[in-house]
Each structure stands twice: as C-alpha cells, then as structure tokens.
Amino acid sequence: MQYTNKGLSVERQIQLYRRMLKPRMIEEKMLILLRQGKISKWFSGIGQEAISVGVASALENEEYILPMHRNLGVFTTREVPLDRLFSQWQGKANGFTQGRDRSFHFGTQDYKIVGMISHLGPQLGVADGIALANVLKKEKKVTAVFTGEGGTSEGDFHEALNIAAVWDLPVLFCVENNGYGLSTPTKEQFRCKNLADKGIGYGIESYTIDGNNILEVFTTVDAICKRIRQKPAPVLLVFDTFRMRGHEEASGTKYVPQELMDRWAAKDPLENYLEFLHNENILSEEQEVQIKKEIIKEIDENLQIAFDEPAVSSNISKELSDVYCPFDYEETSPNGEKENIRLVDAISSGLRLSMEKHDNLVVMGQDIADYGGVFKITEGFVEAFGIERVRNTPICESAVVSAGMGLCINGMKAVVEMQFADFVSTGFNPIVNYLAKSHYRWGEKADVVIRMPCGGGVGAGPFHSQTNEAWFTKTPGLKVVYPAFPYDAKGLLATAINDPNPVLFFEHKALYRSIYQEVPKDYYTLPFGKANLLREGKSITIATYGAGVHWALETLEKNPEIEADLLDLRTLAPLDIDSIYTSVKKTGKLIILQEDSLFGGVASDISALVMENCFEYLDAPVKRVASLETPIPFAKNLENNYLPKERFTEALLDLLRY
Structure with a gap:
C-alpha cells in the first residue's frame, strides 16, 4: 500500500x-x-x-x-x-x-x-x-x-x-x-x-x-x-x-x-x-x-x-411512558371573530398559523409549493413563508418522511403531506420503524406530522380512496388524529404540530369542501384523547369518526325517535375509551361505525375493550359496522355498496330492537 x-x-x-x-x-x-x-x-x-x-x-x-x-x-x-x-x-x-x-x-x-x-x-x-x-x-x-x-x-x-x-x-x-x-x-x-x-x-x-x-x-x-x-x-x-x-x-x-x-x-x-x-x-x-x-x-x-x-430491571410504567416523548399540552383558547369555512379552509388556516408560530417548521410534499397542493391546502404559502420552508419534493415518500425525522433531530419541525393517504405505503417503513420507535429506543423525539388526505365517496378508486388509519393505530409510538369538523381539524392540527411525537393526521377528502362550520380566525388548540359528545340519549351509544360522524348524524336526523349518545372520537391514538365506557354504562348498547373495512380495524379493538371492561353493563352484543372486505371500487354504485352508510341504519335499528 x-x-x-x-x-x-x-x-x-x-x-x-x-x-x-x-x-x-x-x-x-x-x-x-x-x-x-x-x-x-x-x-x-x-x-x-x-x-x-x-x-x-x-x-x-x-x-x-x-x-x-x-x-x-x-x-x-x-x-x-x-x-x-x-x-x-x-x-x-x-x-x-x-x-x-x-x-x-x-x-x-x-x-x-x-x-x-x-x-x-x-x-x-x-x-x-x-x-x-x-x-x-x-x-x-x-x-x-x-x-x-x-x-x-x-x-x-x-x-x-x-x-x-x-x-x-x-x-x-x-x-x-x-x-x-x-x-x-x-x-x-x-x-x-x-x-x-x-x-x-x-x-x-x-x-x-x-x-x-x-x-x-x-x-x-x-x-x-x-x-x-x-x-x-x-x-x-x-x-x-x-x-x-x-x-x-x-x-x-x-x-x-x-x-x-x-x-x-x-x-x-x-x-x-x-x-x-x-x-x-x-x-x-x-x-x-x-x-x-x-x-x-x-x-x-x-x-x-x-x-x-446490575442487569437491567423491568418497570412496566416506565416502559409504557417512554414510548412517547413527554408532551405538556397547553390550552390556547380562541379570542377573535369567527368565519364560516370549509374543512379544507380550516386545515389550511391551522397550518398557516402554525407556520407563523413556529419559525423552525418546514412543510414538504409533492406539488405543495407554487401549485399549492392538489387540494390547495398550501396555496399562497410560498409567498408567505418562502420556498425554503414550503418545499416541493420529488416522488420519494420514504426519503421525505426520513428527511422529516432528520429535520427534527437537528432542532426543527416537519409537516409532510402525503398527496393521498394511499401513497403512504411507499413511506411506511420509516414511519413505523423509525419515527415510531426512536423515543422508546434512545430518547429522541420525532417531531413530524404526516397529513393524510383520505377516504371514499368521491369516486377515486382503489388507490386514492383508502382510509388506512388501522395501519398506524397498531404501532406503539404513533399518534393518530381523524377530525370530522372544521373547528376540530384546525385546533387538533395546531396541537399535532406542537406535539414532539409523530402524528398521522387524517383529512377526509369528501368532507374537504362539503362540511362548513363557524371557526375562529385566530390560533387555538384542542387536546388529544378527548371525544366529542355530539348527541345525548339513553338508548344506545354510537362511536365513530371521520365521515362516519356525518353518516350517523344524517341517520339520527331521519330517525328522530332514536335516543342515542353520539361520540365523535376525533383522535384514535390516544383513544378516549373512558368516554365510551361512560356512555355504554348508561345506554347498555354500543354500535361502532368505521369507513375502513371491518377486520382488524379500530372498531374491533373498541369492541374488545368494551367486552372486557363493560360486559356486565351490556344489554346486547357490541355491533361493528364497516365497509366491505374488498378494495374500494371506482364506479359510483359499487362504491356506494362498498361504504357502510346504508348498512349502518339497518344495523342501528336491529341493535335497538335486540
């Protein structure tokens, strides 16, 4: 040599x-x-x-x-x-x-x-x-x-x-x-x-x-x-x-x-x-x-x-608490005037205000810069925050998610937009094996939010319509948020960005421009793990989230005689299981509605938890309602049959008659 x-x-x-x-x-x-x-x-x-x-x-x-x-x-x-x-x-x-x-x-x-x-x-x-x-x-x-x-x-x-x-x-x-x-x-x-x-x-x-x-x-x-x-x-x-x-x-x-x-x-x-x-x-x-x-x-x-x-000792409480980076939630209440806006506008507003609050926040995704994203969430962001903080990415979901983790390691925050939630499959590995496990393994936070435009009802077919939250609720270390209303979406997104843990933030595409609500113009936060009781009744408990909330509301409006507690879960990890228990102990019956296909979904775990912890209060078996066990189809009639909206009404009435 x-x-x-x-x-x-x-x-x-x-x-x-x-x-x-x-x-x-x-x-x-x-x-x-x-x-x-x-x-x-x-x-x-x-x-x-x-x-x-x-x-x-x-x-x-x-x-x-x-x-x-x-x-x-x-x-x-x-x-x-x-x-x-x-x-x-x-x-x-x-x-x-x-x-x-x-x-x-x-x-x-x-x-x-x-x-x-x-x-x-x-x-x-x-x-x-x-x-x-x-x-x-x-x-x-x-x-x-x-x-x-x-x-x-x-x-x-x-x-x-x-x-x-x-x-x-x-x-x-x-x-x-x-x-x-x-x-x-x-x-x-x-x-x-x-x-x-x-x-x-x-x-x-x-x-x-x-x-x-x-x-x-x-x-x-x-x-x-x-x-x-x-x-x-x-x-x-x-x-x-x-x-x-x-x-x-x-x-x-x-x-x-x-x-x-x-x-x-x-x-x-x-x-x-x-x-x-x-x-x-x-x-x-x-x-x-x-x-x-x-x-x-x-x-x-x-x-x-x-x-x-000495050999390492096991402490269950410490093991569980170390899965997530500590996060002291700070309540920020809105003070200013309200405006009647759509879900898509609320998300855009929440993201914009977070960009103003956190000057170390970088958003990344395909076509999000000058084009403003395929759903126009980030329209005008380049003019407001500059091309360095609002970054178009190549079609490289895996490396972009990993880059978000790298930004976090080096003292910054990241929001990554999946163009469609379906595309997260090509970035799955760094989410479930890197982001989710870093704090438990070596105490490093993963300050990354992944925005997930999801859901059916828009005729987009098998690759643009999935609601795949169950891929992530199974993985310790991830938080999963799934709002149904503009007010919740804006406040929960602000919290997600403040949280130093990885958050999957699901946004239903069919709700983007169809659901309006009075939403404060200024910055505010909402806590994770708190379901919203939308309706109160003594006969049955309905637990759901996302588009399922609106399907349930429509069913109750058509059937005013049904006295139901309607719980909008809002976040799936952490899950407000205590609110479900409280309601079930009052009503004695529970039906869980999800847009995802049935087997292995969130409804299955809720059902199991209620059966294990509230069995003596139940007057009927817990009922789950979900989409068919098929990929989501494109044609309108096929998609309508795939989604559980109509089957929910029938299942609800059957359970009431039990």
Missing part, C-alpha cells in the same frame, strides 16, 4: 494510528466476550477501521454522523465513553437504549451520532433532513451517512441521493464496499462496473477511495468537507475494503474463497499503516507499546464498570 501524508503533522498521523488501534483492540476483546457468552451478538469491522476513523476524523465534532454496525471507529473517534458502549452491548441501563436495543442501534445527541436501524435505508434520508436543517439555519456543516454496497440496492438509497442532489445538501454518502451483503457477493448485488457510477444519474460528484488506506481516506474526505461546507452539495464516496469476518460472528466466512481472504489480509489497514509509521520514523516501537498499554488499561477499567453494573 502506498501512503502519502500530504503535509499532515506527525501528531495527526500518530493520532490516526491510535484511533484505528482502539476499535481493533476493543473488537478483539469483544470476540472473546462473545465466546464467553457475555455479549449476545457482534458485527465485526476488523479490516475496515480506516473508513470509520478517517471519515470521523475529517468531520467536526458538531457535525452529525450516521454510522452502521461496522463503524465502531466512529464512536471511539468521537470519544464516546467505553463503559457506556460496553453496557449498551450487554443490554444494561447505562447503555444508550436502556437495554431496549442492541449493538449500534442507537443515537446520542451528546456526540452527534445517529445510529442505524436494521432496515438500513431510512438513515440515508435522515441525513438529508439533518443537512437540510443545517442549510436552513445557515450553518456551514457537513453530514456523513454510512451504508454498505448491499444497501445501495434499496430504494431509500436512490431516493435519498435524488433529494440531496435536487436540494444541494452537504451530505457525504459513504458506501463501504466490502464485497458481500451477508453472503451475497457484489456480482449478485449490482451490475454497474463501479459503485461510484450510481452517483452519475443523480448529478452527484462521486469518488472511489482505497478504504484500507487511512491517509487517503482522511485527506480525501477532509478536502471534500472543507469544500462543501462553503458550497453545499452531496458527494458519493465508495470505499473499497473487505469484511474479514462474517456478517455477524455466527454466520462465518465459509462462502468466501480463501484466496480472497488472503489477498485482503495482506492489505490490513492497521498493520500496513503501522509499518509505514515505523519506516518513516514517525512512531517508535516504544511508543507503539505505550499506546497499546494505555488502550488495554482503558478497556479493562471500563469493562469492569459494565460488568459491575
């Missing part, structure tokens, strides 16, 4: 050696502990230390870095305390996830490190969001994010590169090309001659670097960082290296030809660099021995701290 120090000081060259040696020695110790059963799993980065150390050394300490599970050198270069790392790997409370996640699946704001999740791809979009926040705050900072050559096959990789290119974001996309994705060789992973060529299609500057040469890694990345701090732009860096051990220790390396192992063993980044330092009289053998002694001492002392720490 050829080393060129390019004017680096002796101190820097020795520092790079020490920084590579430390993770190597930690890993060698961890492999012993793995065999002893003192840690449960290990993903080895032996042979790849030059990449982690070189990149982390080129970044400033206040610049975010998003590593993978073979990047121990990132954590040690950032001087993360070893006792906490060792506790993390043993699943103890002093670790960064309090035993809730393992290995490198964690982040820490103290060291500006954002760890990976096993799905790999979302962190690339998160890096976009972090970098975007830096640009908007006019901070000349770089963000570095790691993935492997296998990860470049994921859609998130391509989406993230595309967004970074379109928005000129200062992101280093660092690809560790180590030959195998678990056991799949690169020839079965991609067919382009060089991975760096993947940047060409996105107009991104790209380089292939010898990932085992610490001086080449550091000097190249350092030069690029200095340049893109001044003139932001993404760069794709492909580091050629090799994984000398299994994907994780249990998988082994039997699938790797021995000749390949031998060839890369000869290119060991640590041994070759040490030989260079000796030959150049930069590092003496005495200094080498002394450095090793110091690292051994540090490892042993911190291991003992971790070993002495």
Whole structure:
C-alpha cells in the first residue's frame, strides 16, 4: 500500500494510528466476550477501521454522523465513553437504549451520532433532513451517512441521493464496499462496473477511495468537507475494503474463497499503516507499546464498570411512558371573530398559523409549493413563508418522511403531506420503524406530522380512496388524529404540530369542501384523547369518526325517535375509551361505525375493550359496522355498496330492537 501524508503533522498521523488501534483492540476483546457468552451478538469491522476513523476524523465534532454496525471507529473517534458502549452491548441501563436495543442501534445527541436501524435505508434520508436543517439555519456543516454496497440496492438509497442532489445538501454518502451483503457477493448485488457510477444519474460528484488506506481516506474526505461546507452539495464516496469476518460472528466466512481472504489480509489497514509509521520514523516501537498499554488499561477499567453494573430491571410504567416523548399540552383558547369555512379552509388556516408560530417548521410534499397542493391546502404559502420552508419534493415518500425525522433531530419541525393517504405505503417503513420507535429506543423525539388526505365517496378508486388509519393505530409510538369538523381539524392540527411525537393526521377528502362550520380566525388548540359528545340519549351509544360522524348524524336526523349518545372520537391514538365506557354504562348498547373495512380495524379493538371492561353493563352484543372486505371500487354504485352508510341504519335499528 502506498501512503502519502500530504503535509499532515506527525501528531495527526500518530493520532490516526491510535484511533484505528482502539476499535481493533476493543473488537478483539469483544470476540472473546462473545465466546464467553457475555455479549449476545457482534458485527465485526476488523479490516475496515480506516473508513470509520478517517471519515470521523475529517468531520467536526458538531457535525452529525450516521454510522452502521461496522463503524465502531466512529464512536471511539468521537470519544464516546467505553463503559457506556460496553453496557449498551450487554443490554444494561447505562447503555444508550436502556437495554431496549442492541449493538449500534442507537443515537446520542451528546456526540452527534445517529445510529442505524436494521432496515438500513431510512438513515440515508435522515441525513438529508439533518443537512437540510443545517442549510436552513445557515450553518456551514457537513453530514456523513454510512451504508454498505448491499444497501445501495434499496430504494431509500436512490431516493435519498435524488433529494440531496435536487436540494444541494452537504451530505457525504459513504458506501463501504466490502464485497458481500451477508453472503451475497457484489456480482449478485449490482451490475454497474463501479459503485461510484450510481452517483452519475443523480448529478452527484462521486469518488472511489482505497478504504484500507487511512491517509487517503482522511485527506480525501477532509478536502471534500472543507469544500462543501462553503458550497453545499452531496458527494458519493465508495470505499473499497473487505469484511474479514462474517456478517455477524455466527454466520462465518465459509462462502468466501480463501484466496480472497488472503489477498485482503495482506492489505490490513492497521498493520500496513503501522509499518509505514515505523519506516518513516514517525512512531517508535516504544511508543507503539505505550499506546497499546494505555488502550488495554482503558478497556479493562471500563469493562469492569459494565460488568459491575446490575442487569437491567423491568418497570412496566416506565416502559409504557417512554414510548412517547413527554408532551405538556397547553390550552390556547380562541379570542377573535369567527368565519364560516370549509374543512379544507380550516386545515389550511391551522397550518398557516402554525407556520407563523413556529419559525423552525418546514412543510414538504409533492406539488405543495407554487401549485399549492392538489387540494390547495398550501396555496399562497410560498409567498408567505418562502420556498425554503414550503418545499416541493420529488416522488420519494420514504426519503421525505426520513428527511422529516432528520429535520427534527437537528432542532426543527416537519409537516409532510402525503398527496393521498394511499401513497403512504411507499413511506411506511420509516414511519413505523423509525419515527415510531426512536423515543422508546434512545430518547429522541420525532417531531413530524404526516397529513393524510383520505377516504371514499368521491369516486377515486382503489388507490386514492383508502382510509388506512388501522395501519398506524397498531404501532406503539404513533399518534393518530381523524377530525370530522372544521373547528376540530384546525385546533387538533395546531396541537399535532406542537406535539414532539409523530402524528398521522387524517383529512377526509369528501368532507374537504362539503362540511362548513363557524371557526375562529385566530390560533387555538384542542387536546388529544378527548371525544366529542355530539348527541345525548339513553338508548344506545354510537362511536365513530371521520365521515362516519356525518353518516350517523344524517341517520339520527331521519330517525328522530332514536335516543342515542353520539361520540365523535376525533383522535384514535390516544383513544378516549373512558368516554365510551361512560356512555355504554348508561345506554347498555354500543354500535361502532368505521369507513375502513371491518377486520382488524379500530372498531374491533373498541369492541374488545368494551367486552372486557363493560360486559356486565351490556344489554346486547357490541355491533361493528364497516365497509366491505374488498378494495374500494371506482364506479359510483359499487362504491356506494362498498361504504357502510346504508348498512349502518339497518344495523342501528336491529341493535335497538335486540
């Protein structure tokens, strides 16, 4: 291997050696502990230390870095305390996830490190969001994010590169090309001659670097960082290296030809660099021995701290409370005059006033800027708040959701508009696996609202008409809001934006321009988890939300003899189950109406909860009414038959007669 120090000081060259040696020695110790059963799993980065150390050394300490599970050198270069790392790997409370996640699946704001999740791809979009926040705050900072050559096959990789290119974001996309994705060789992973060529299609500057040469890694990345701090732009860096051990220790390396192992063993980044330092009289053998002694001492002392720490204990109350970031709801009452407006206008007004209240709030979505969105919610927003805060996005739902998370990590707020709620399926992974789990895993809030235009009755067919709230009410860590009236929509949207937790905000398209209400012109909030009792009666309880509220009101108007409690749930997570219990205990009968298809929906859980907790008060079985178990059809007659509006009246009367 050829080393060129390019004017680096002796101190820097020795520092790079020490920084590579430390993770190597930690890993060698961890492999012993793995065999002893003192840690449960290990993903080895032996042979790849030059990449982690070189990149982390080129970044400033206040610049975010998003590593993978073979990047121990990132954590040690950032001087993360070893006792906490060792506790993390043993699943103890002093670790960064309090035993809730393992290995490198964690982040820490103290060291500006954002760890990976096993799905790999979302962190690339998160890096976009972090970098975007830096640009908007006019901070000349770089963000570095790691993935492997296998990860470049994921859609998130391509989406993230595309967004970074379109928005000129200062992101280093660092690809560790180590030959195998678990056991799949690169020839079965991609067919382009060089991975760096993947940047060409996105107009991104790209380089292939010898990932085992610490001086080449550091000097190249350092030069690029200095340049893109001044003139932001993404760069794709492909580091050629090799994984000398299994994907994780249990998988082994039997699938790797021995000749390949031998060839890369000869290119060991640590041994070759040490030989260079000796030959150049930069590092003496005495200094080498002394450095090793110091690292051994540090490892042993911190291991003992971790070993002495007791096993993590389980506290149900704490486990449940840590799913969500604490949110102290502040009631803001309206004071000014009212106006008679539609649901769509109320949402637009609520969003506009929140943009005025929170100058760190960014809205993102397809066609939302000059065009104002397909439903014109954001019409005029560019003139009011500027193109940087009202951002058109490419058709990249997954990376856009992830970018929202990145904005939040870097001190901002995000509202993401799904053009239609149906399209959220292409952004599903970062919502349910990243946003929903971040606070529980490592205490990081996910201050992101995802607006979801949804629902049938408009003849839009199977891909523009779903009401898919049950996809998200199942996932701990998410909040789900579903207003039926303009007044509620405006106040609940303001609360959703104030809330530091991820909120899915459903807006029924058929109600957008058909439902009017007197709504205060000024800013106000409404609490989550409080149902609205619209009608009072003693014979039956009706629980519903969204368009179902209006179907129920219409039915009651046509049947004035029915004495019913009508509960508009308004939020589904948190759910005001206590109001349902109170009503059921009074009426003895419950019918639940939802637009979603029946099986696995919100109505099923409400029914189960009432049966478990109010059984002795019931005078009849709980009844659920919902749409057919089919995709929602296009033709009007088919759609009318699919929706439960007419069947609800019949079911309501039947239950009253029981």
